[in-house]
Amino acid sequence: MCRRVGVWLFGARGSVATTTIAGAAALNHGSPPAGVVTELPAFADAGLVPLDHLVFGGHDVVETPLTKRVEQLMAGGVLPPGLDRLIAAELAEADRNIVLLPGRGRSEPAAPQRALVQRMAEDIRAFRLRNDLDHVVAINVASTEAPYAMDFAGVAELRAALDGSDVVPASVLGALAAFEAGAAYVDFTPSPSIRPAVVRDWAVEKGLPYGGQDAKTGETLVKSVLAPMFAARALPVHAWSGTNLLGGGDGATLADPRAAESKSISKERGLTELIGDVAGEVHIDYVDPMGDWKTAWDHVLFSGFLGVRMTLQFTWQGCDSALAAPLVLDLARLSALALEREHVGAMPFLGFYFKDPIESAEHSLVRQYDELVRWVREC
Numbered sequence: 001m002c003r004r005v006g007v008w009l010f011g012a013r014g015s016v017a018t019t020t021i022a023g024a025a026a027l028n029h030g031s032p033p034a035g036v037v038t039e040l041p042a043f044a045d046a047g048l049v050p051l052d053h054l055v056f057g058g059h060d061v062v063e064t065p066l067t068k069r070v071e072q073l074m075a076g077g078v079l080p081p082g083l084d085r086l087i088a089a090e091l092a093e094a095d096r097n098i099v100l101l102p103g104r105g106r107s108e109p110a111a112p113q114r115a116l117v118q119r120m121a122e123d124i125r126a127f128r129l130r131n132d133l134d135h136v137v138a139i140n141v142a143s144t145e146a147p148y149a150m151d152f153a154g155v156a157e158l159r160a161a162l163d164g165s166d167v168v169p170a171s172v173l174g175a176l177a178a179f180e181a182g183a184a185y186v187d188f189t190p191s192p193s194i195r196p197a198v199v200r201d202w203a204v205e206k207g208l209p210y211g212g213q214d215a216k217t218g219e220t221l222v223k224s225v226l227a228p229m230f231a232a233r234a235l236p237v238h239a240w241s242g243t244n245l246l247g248g249g250d251g252a253t254l255a256d257p258r259a260a261e262s263k264s265i266s267k268e269r270g271l272t273e274l275i276g277d278v279a280g281e282v283h284i285d286y287v288d289p290m291g292d293w294k295t296a297w298d299h300v301l302f303s304g305f306l307g308v309r310m311t312l313q314f315t316w317q318g319c320d321s322a323l324a325a326p327l328v329l330d331l332a333r334l335s336a337l338a339l340e341r342e343h344v345g346a347m348p349f350l351g352f353y354f355k356d357p358i359e360s361a362e363h364s365l366v367r368q369y370d371e372l373v374r375w376v377r378e379c
Helices: 015-028 066-075 088-096 113-130 155-162 170-180 197-206 219-232 248-254 257-275 320-340 348-353 365-377
Strands: 005-010 054-060 098-100 135-140 184-187 209-212 237-246 282-286 293-303 309-319
Touching: 005 015, 005 113, 005 170, 005 320, 015 054, 015 066, 015 088, 015 320, 054 088, 054 113, 054 320, 066 088, 088 098, 113 135, 113 155, 113 170, 135 170, 135 320, 155 197, 170 184, 170 197, 184 320, 197 209, 209 320, 209 348, 219 237, 219 257, 219 293, 219 309, 219 365, 309 320, 320 348, 320 365, 348 365
Parallel strands: 005 054, 005 135, 054 098, 135 184, 184 209, 237 282
Antiparallel strands: 237 293, 293 309
8 A cells, every 4th residue: 555644834824835835736636746746757756745645734833724815816816727626625625634733823821832843743643543644744835934942952942941931932843843753854944943953863863853943945055056157167256136026924023023034044054055245135025916926136246257247136026835846745755765765854855845955055056956866765
């Protein structure tokens, strides 16, 4: 019997999660798998779980049913008209697997956070048993959180803090719950989650893999191709500036300067490691009427032979959720393969998908792709 893999989404009723769930259902009805890298010939013999054997569930803090979210995304042009009728059964099944959490963003300080972690872990275990799943992969697609410094000497100290009054970010609690439930964990966002070493130690203690962070779907994706070109051609880059316009829930979240700080840090890391420090900044502006769409404009100042100054400019316009959803499917399949291979700790071979790849300094998209394919073909 072919194995079944659960995909537990933190932020399960958000735009990215809804597009992922609806998109997977549409693929099972014959839609072409555009953007799903693991459907390319290089992955054909990898033993990845079939797309139609993925089962979806998750946590969220909103009650809006997936059918309503799909209607909203169809109205915004993110999903094709009429898709809701075609995949009604799949949406209902996923909705039954989504668990409502109290509060928004962080647990209440008065409540012991360890109890919340255990409750969330139990939700994931129940999901696995109820759906007869071989593995579960938890993926954080919730709103970006502000940077958070965690100064715990080890796992024991973090466990003690969960019983105290410190408020630990929701993304950290989600990662810990996934590890407690025996699930792999991937952070699609730049939130704190697995940034603290103590959280990664918790995963290793449980013998589980983790990966992330901050998926590259637009401007940074293009940068990870263009920056190595300048380096390979010995063309000095003097300045690289970018402006990002986006709406929707992600845009609203990033309108908060503290949340935007997490995103800016991850967006700038790759360019620095590829070509060094250059002048220029990345700006993120919230434009509510844009909805789930985003536009990025970049200006690159460089010099050629004998110092002749030149420029490159590019504009990237895309639908954020439609760019992200196929990557979530890829990450679920690849992380499930890591579980089957009993991989423990960081998954740097998933760096192909991220702006700020965990425990990896490689940012060139081509080299990241080669690394991913090598890992897939190991067995």
